[in-house]
Amino acid sequence: MKILAIETATEACSAALLVDNEIIDRFEVAPQKHGDLILTMVDELMNEAGVKLPQLDALAFGRGPGSFTGVRMATGVIQGLAFAVDLPVAPVSTLTALAHQTIDESEGRTVYAALDARMGEVYWCEYENRDGAIKAVSDETVIAPLKIQLTQGKKAIGIGHGWETYANELTQLVKSTELLVRPAALPRAREVAQLAVGLINSGQTVSAENALPVYLRDNVAKKKAQQ
The missing domain is CATH 3.30.420.40 (ATPase, nucleotide binding domain)
Known part of the structure; x- marks a missing residue:
């Protein structure tokens, strides 16, 4: 192909x-x-x-x-x-292409893809690695970081420059037992x-x-x- x-x-x-x-x-x-x-x-x-x-x-x-x-x-x-x-x-x-960069390290983790959307918001979607494939488990949205609703307590990966621009807000939001952050990924x-x-x-x-x-x-x- x-x-x-x-x-x-x-x-x-x-x-x-x-x-x-x-x-x-x-x-x-x-x-x-x-x-x-x-x-x-x-x-x-x-x-x-x-x-x-x-x-x-x-x-x-x-x-x-x-x-x-x-x-x-x-x-x-x-x-x-x-x-x-x-x-x-x-x-x-x-956002899915961005999240796919975590394919080798996301087993057992939730992946939170966030791109800086300006105007105090991020482009956001939540993913899981299912049988070696990144699958969305939420809708894509543009949203203020503190308005995001999450399931807490999971091991997680944050990826995208939204995690750099809104580091404090998103880190506080994702109260993960183990959070890896990849803010430089594009x-x-x-x-x-x-x-x-x-x-x-x-x-x-x-x-x-x-x-x-x-x-x-x-x-x-x-x-x-x-x-």
């Missing part, structure tokens, strides 16, 4: 190419430069692997939540590529590609026109779309 994936929902810009379970990728933390980087990254990966766009089985992208501009960019790039060669698209949750296209395999195998792909972003904070998205 050959899958091209991109993720631009935060200050990190990344692309990954999965070919028969082997992944090559590009990753750079470059705020405000995603537009300059993402297509270059895609070209580099395709050339390195000797793969042409029509040879791909599918495309995948981090569909948000995250930065409005970043999520919109990923959506636009993937739609353009998918329309060009009529490829199916696997939309992957940016979503990557590598995990988007890995998660896309399951979506593709289970028939959960969409056409280019139905590859849509998830913003969660609709009022901001509507205002910016009108500007």
Whole structure:
């Protein structure tokens, strides 16, 4: 299986190419430069692997939540590529891709993925490692940290820069018997590609026109779309 994936929902810009379970990728933390980087990254990966766009089985992208501009960019790039060669698209949750980075250390732990959403809120979702797969056990939401309702007393991992911005609030909230925190972690296209395999195998792909972003904070998205 050959899958091209991109993720631009935060200050990190990344692309990954999965070919028969082997992944090559590009990753750079470059705020405000995603537009300059993402297509270059895609070209580099395709050339390195000797793969042409029509040879791909599918495309995948981090569909948000995250930065409005970043999520919109990923959506636009993937739609353009998918329309060009009529490829199916696997939309992957940016929060799930982030949580998937804990796959090797999250057995028996709850994973709390939190991205700084600005305006005193985080993009938030709770996960568990079930039989070696990261599964959401709550809805994705945008919420003030102190309004989050949790089940207490579990071993846990906190991941994402929401844990840096709101360290005090979230640490007090998660009264875990053992809390590991990964505040420097950012979503990557590598995990988007890995998660896309399951979506593709289970028939959960969409056409280019139905590859849509998830913003969660609709009022901001509507205002910016009108500007």
